Amino acid sequence: MVAVYAIALARVTGVNPVLLRPVIGNRFRRQLADVVCPASQAGIMLLDVSGTVEDVIERTGPASMNALKHSYYDPEQLDELTRAIGLERGAELDIASFVNDRRAPAGPETLQAMAWTADDYAKACAASEFRWAGERNDPVERMFVNIDDAPDAVLLNIETDTRALSPGQIERVARGVEEIAVGAALQPGMDTGV
Secondary structure, three states: OHHHHHHHHHHHHOOOOEEEEEEEEOOOOHHHOOOOOOOEEEOOEEEOOOOEHHHHHHHHHHHHHHHHHOOOOOHHHHHHHHHHHHHHHOOOOOOOEEEEEOOOOOOHHHHHHOOOOHHHHHHHHHHOOOOOOOOOOOOOOOEEEEEEEEOOEEEEEEEEOOOOOOHHHHHHHHHHHHHHHHHHHHOOOOEOOO
């Protein structure tokens, strides 16, 4: 899902490689064993989404693990580095493009049961739904995507600052995720179109 989301985002924005900030719960560090609070931080992952969808999926696994493994850093130092690079390049950089895949891992029995046909995908796509969940006037990150399990589906929740992506672009990203996932399932070796 992260790979497919990155491809959809690159198709809409025209930017490749795609910078994503995967969210990780950092509780596995011994120093946090006695802490009673949420403990998470976002890694930094730059993902080339050219080639086939399978190529991008193969790149995403190691890139995600590397980003998550090294997600311990001083946020103030990251802000300073981002500002310095922005000044160097003559542009304000915004690296606030977060992705949080909160789905439970699929077991072998689930993966076996997912041997779908083109008709199965067509029915599922016909039943899929896009809707606007609401607006907020308080500051949000430029882009924050949660990927969740839903009964017989995947729920993609995209929260975006419309100064970064227009409502039309946001909808194209969401619909693109479905289109790319289904297309790749039915057509092995499908080009990402990026």
